[in-house]
Every structure is written in C-alpha cells, then in structure tokens.
Amino acid sequence: MYDSMLVYVLVVNIFTLFLMRIDKQKAIKQQFRIPERTFFLLSFLGGALGTYIGMQLFRHKTKHASFTVGIPVLIIWNAGAFIYLFVNMS
Numbered sequence: 001m002y003d004s005m006l007v008y009v010l011v012v013n014i015f016t017l018f019l020m021r022i023d024k025q026k027a028i029k030q031q032f033r034i035p036e037r038t039f040f041l042l043s044f045l046g047g048a049l050g051t052y053i054g055m056q057l058f059r060h061k062t063k064h065a066s067f068t069v070g071i072p073v074l075i076i077w078n079a080g081a082f083i084y085l086f087v088n089m090s
Contacts, residue, residue: 001089009082013050016042020054020061027060036061040070046082048074 016039023034039061043051052071054060061067 002086005082005085005089009046012042012045012047013053016047016050017054017057020051021058024054024058024060036064036066039067040074043071043074044077046078048072048078 019034019039019042023039026033039051048071051067052075055062055067055071
C-alpha cells in the first residue's frame with residue numbers, strides 16, 4: 001500500500017511539473033493556456049510540490065499572489081494529508 005502511494009505522489013508531481021513547462025511554453029508563444037484551476041486541483045490532489053518546483057524552475061506564475069501563497073499552503077496540506085494516511089494505514 002505504501003508503494004502505490006509513493007508512486008501516486010511521484011506521478012502527480014512529475015505530471016504537474018510537466019504541465020507547468022507546457023503552460024510556460026504556451027505563454028511564450030501566446031497560445032491557448034492551461035487553466036489555473038487545473039494547477040490548483042492537481043496541487044490539492046498531491047501535486048503541489050511539482051507545481052512549486054515548476055514555478056521556480058521555469059519562472060512561471062511567480063507574480064501571481066494566488067500561486068505564491070496558495071501553492072505553499074497546498075504543500076503543507078499535502079504533507080499533512082499524506083502523514084495522516086501513512087499513520088492510519090498501519
């Protein structure tokens with residue numbers, strides 16, 4: 001059970017990081033963008049760290065207060081949720 005949870009966390013974070021890169025490229029090319037709510041939903045579901053790394057790595061969404069405050073809050077939420085699940089799964 002712990003293995004599948006670890007795989008989930010890795011996949012969702014890599015996916016959100018990948019989406020941040022795609023959205024940054026679309027922003028540069030002035031193309032249709034990935035909605036912000038998609039990033040927040042994926043971050044809420046465990047991908048906040050991937051979103052945060054993408055923000056820093058690609059310098060993307062770093063001027064948006066909703067991201068600079070919201071994503072760190074969701075990292076704390078993710079940590080708490082995963083700790084709760086690990087403690088209660090044993």
